[in-house]
Each structure stands twice: as structure tokens, then as C-alpha cells.
Amino acid sequence: MKVLIIGGGGVIGQKLGAALGKKGHLRGREISQIALADIVDPKPVPAGCPVTTHAIDIAHRASVDQVVSADYDVIYLLAAIVSGQAEAEFETGMNINFFGTYNVLERVRTLGNKPVVVFSSSIAVYGGEVPDPIIDHTFLNPQTSYGMQKAVGELLINDYSRKGFLDGRAFRLPTISVRPGKANAAASSFMSSIIREPLNGVEAVCPVTEDFPHYYLSPRKCVENLIKGAEIEAQDLGMNRAMMMPGRMWTIRQVIDAMDVVAGPDPAKLIRWESDAVIQKIVNGWRYDMRPEKSLKLGLTADDSFEDNVRYYMQDELGKS
Ligand SMILES: NC(=O)c1ccc[n+]([C@@H]2O[C@H](COP(=O)([O-])OP(=O)(O)OC[C@H]3O[C@@H](n4cnc5c(N)ncnc54)[C@H](O)[C@@H]3O)[C@@H](O)[C@H]2O)c1
Numbered sequence: 001m002k003v004l005i006i007g008g009g010g011v012i013g014q015k016l017g018a019a020l021g022k023k024g025h026l027r028g029r030e031i032s033q034i035a036l037a038d039i040v041d042p043k044p045v046p047a048g049c050p051v052t053t054h055a056i057d058i059a060h061r062a063s064v065d066q067v068v069s070a071d072y073d074v075i076y077l078l079a080a081i082v083s084g085q086a087e088a089e090f091e092t093g094m095n096i097n098f099f100g101t102y103n104v105l106e107r108v109r110t111l112g113n114k115p116v117v118v119f120s121s122s123i124a125v126y127g128g129e130v131p132d133p134i135i136d137h138t139f140l141n142p143q144t145s146y147g148m149q150k151a152v153g154e155l156l157i158n159d160y161s162r163k164g165f166l167d168g169r170a171f172r173l174p175t176i177s178v179r180p181g182k183a184n185a186a187a188s189s190f191m192s193s194i195i196r197e198p199l200n201g202v203e204a205v206c207p208v209t210e211d212f213p214h215y216y217l218s219p220r221k222c223v224e225n226l227i228k229g230a231e232i233e234a235q236d237l238g239m240n241r242a243m244m245m246p247g248r249m250w251t252i253r254q255v256i257d258a259m260d261v262v263a264g265p266d267p268a269k270l271i272r273w274e275s276d277a278v279i280q281k282i283v284n285g286w287r288y289d290m291r292p293e294k295s296l297k298l299g300l301t302a303d304d305s306f307e308d309n310v311r312y313y314m315q316d317e318l319g320k321s
Contacts (some may be wrong), residue, residue, distance in 0.1 A: 001025070001032060001073050001074070002031070002033040002072050003020055003033070003034050003035065003072065003073070003074045003075075004035045004037060004068065004075045005017055005035070005076045005078065006038075006058060006067075006075065006077050006078060006104060007037075007076070007077070007079030007080065007120075008035070008038050008053075008076075008078070009038030009040065009042030010038065011179055012120070012219065012222060012226070014042070014043065015219055015222075015223045016076060016226055017036050017051070018045040018046060018047075019224070019227060020227065021034055021045050021046055021047025021048065021049070021051065024047075024049070026231065027073070027074065027116070027231050032049055033049055033052065033071075034049060034052075035051075035054060035067075036052070037079075038079065039055065039056070054067045055067075056068075056079075058079050058096060058103055058104055059095040059096050059103070061103045064103045068104060068111070069111065070111040072113075074118070075108065075115050075116070075117045075118070076117075076118045076120075076226065076230075077101065077117060077118065077119045077120065077153075079100060080146075080150075081093055081097060081146075081185075082146070082185050082186035083146040083186050083188065083282065084185035084186050084189070084282070085185040086144070087144050087145055087282065088185070090145055093145050094145075097149035097150070097153070098149045098152055098153075101149075101152070101153040101156060105156050105157070105166070108166050109160060109165040114166055115166055116167045116169070116230055117157065117168045117169070118168075118170075118171070118229050119170040120173055120226075121150040121151075121153060121170045121173065121242060122150045122172055122173055123173065123215055123244065123247075123290065124142055124144055124146055124147035124150060126138060126141065126147075126286075127143035127144075127147060128141040128143050129141070130287075132287075132289040133289040133291045134287045134290045134291065136240070136244055136291075136293060136294045140154075143285030143286075144187075144285065154241075154242040157169070157241050158241050161241050169232065169242075170242040171229050171242075172242065172245060173245050174215045174290070175216050175217070175247075176216075176219050176222055177192045177255075177309055178192045178195045178218070178309055178317075179192035179196070180313065188283065190204070190206055190207055191216065191255075193205075194271050195255065195256075195267075195310060195313065197270065198267030199259070199310075199313065199318065200318075201270070203270045203271075204271055204272070205271075205276075206252060207276035207280065208252060208276075208283065209252070209275075210251065210252045210253040211251055211252070211253065212252045212283070213250070213288045214250065214283070215247045215249050215290050216249075216250055216255075216309065217246070217303060218303050218312045219312070219316070220316065221301060221303050225246070225300040228299055229245075229295075236298060237298075243294040243295045244290055244291075244292035244295060245295055246295055246300050246301055247302050247303075248306070249288050250306050254306060255306050256268050258305065258306035258307040258309070262310040263314070
């Protein structure tokens, strides 16, 4: 069993690679190679099997053809640019999130070995004037170019699977928090930084009010779900390969209260409240009342509380138990 992670240098890709390296098997078979590919040669991850690293630019078919081969049994397609950048740079978003996805799926189709392909979609495919709650089959009505590009990716995954070119599945990730590293261009970036920065003794800005609700999942659970997602049998996926990944809805107040419980009251004092009209406009179009019935039935799970998300960050990133 050989696994390729495209976007393997990113936050989720690195954690997924390390988790697979530790687990050692997937879909009932031993993993004999983990390949990590990203726009620059990604950092290798610890594993009991060989780990290879590759530079790939999914926006260019020739680059995709060099890296994606018929050797791989499972391919994770995580490479993308995030919502804020895709909104600000329309052409870049189309080249990477739209044509990049198409380039990878087309390469797989022509190879003919029909691997499992796991695609990271987003809850940003939902939005606008559709009734609550959001269920798996709610009409996709993205209110950003990023959301549109992910919705197109889902349709491609469905059609390439229906045609038998590959065995695809697409999971609409909730906002991943607490995300390690630096703030990025995602409009949701503050949903991690208001916890991460204060836990590191650094000031953070919250651009929305404390009653702002959103739908979250920890990186640890996300990786667990991506692994389970690859293991689902095709016949259990039904006629729509795309579904929500489970998460939970919390308000900013609940998120901060969870940090207080786990880390004491001092970190929250480092949060500065400063409204930002651009971010507010993007995130107001997002949906949060989600019912991920299908993935829950298939065995994917959410965090029990946001306190867990804070604890996982402290354990995994700060080495605190
Ligand atoms: N983190 C979240 O909250 C969240 C929420 C919903 C969906 N997602 C999706 O999950 C996936 C992983 O997210 P992440 O948080 O690890 O993001 P990330 O930005 O850390 O990782 C994405 C990776 O894709 C790579 N990439 C960008 N353009 C590329 C190109 N042209 N060719 C090859 N690689 C390229 C980047 O270098 C980066 O390492 C993405 O598809 C993202 O859209 C993430």
C-alpha cells in the first residue's frame, strides 16, 4: 500500500503523514511508502516505512505527471490556496484550486489504476439563502470563489468515481482550530489565532463579536477522519461521494471560555477586539448549523468539547500534557 499526500507540506498534510507513519497500515494493508508532495519539497515525517518527498505544482499538468504515478493506492488531494487568498487573487485560485484539482484527477484517469482519492472540500461550499439546518444534501450555494472551487472539485470527484476512473470521496472540512503555525490568508485564520497566540503569550486580534457562531474541528480529529475516510468501502458511500466532516458549533465566547478552563484566565487578556468589515462580510456568508449525518453514520467523529481542541494544541504543539 503506497500513499501519496499532495499538499503534504501543509498543516493537515504533515499531521496526516505522521499519523499514517505511526499507524503503519491503511485499508487493511501495510503501508510500504508515504510520499509527500507540495509546491516546495516538504519536510519528511517520521514513519516505519520509507518516506519520499516531492516538489509538485498542481497548476501545471507536466509537474503533476512527473509525481503522480500508478504506484499509489491512496492519494490525498489536500493542496489548495485558502479562502482569503482565493478571494483576493481570483486567477491564482482558479489555477490551483480548480485546474489543479482537474489536473490531478485527469492524470489519475489516464493512469488507469483507480486509486482511492480523498479530496479535502470545505463547509464553504454552503452559504447564502438556504434554510437551516445544513444537511449533507443541502443545495451548494458558495458565497466565495474558494467555496465555488471546492464545490467543483466535489462534482469532479463524483463524476470520476461514477465513471470508474477512481474511487473518490470528498469531505467538507469544518474550520480547523487550533491550527498551529502562523496566521494565514484564510478568512477563518482568527478562529485559531485568538487561542494560539495568547497560549504563546502573544497578543491576538478578534475581528468579530463574541456571539459569532462557527463550526469547528481540531487538527487531530480531522486527521483521524481523513484516515477513516480513506478506509470507507466504495459501496457504503452511495451516489454522492461528498459529505460534511463532523465538527461542532461554538461561539467565540465559548471558544475563549474553553481556553480559560484549560489554561487559566490570563491568555484571554491578550485578545484585542477590533472589528474588520472585510472578514466580517466573508464569514457572515458562512453557515454553522450543520448536521453531518452521513459521515457520523460512517464512523467519523467530532471533538467532544472545545476544551479538547485547546488541550490537543497544548499537547501536540507545546508539548504540555
Ligand atoms: N484548515 C482549515 O480550516 C480547512 C478548512 C476547510 C478545508 N480545508 C482544506 O484542507 C486542505 C488542507 O488544509 P491545510 O490547513 O493543511 O492548508 P495548508 O495551507 O497548510 O496546506 C495546503 C498546502 O497546499 C500547498 N499548495 C498550494 N498551492 C499548491 C500548488 N500549486 N501545488 C502543490 N501544492 C500547493 C501549500 O504549499 C500548502 O502546503 C486544503 O485543501 C484546504 O482548502 C482546510
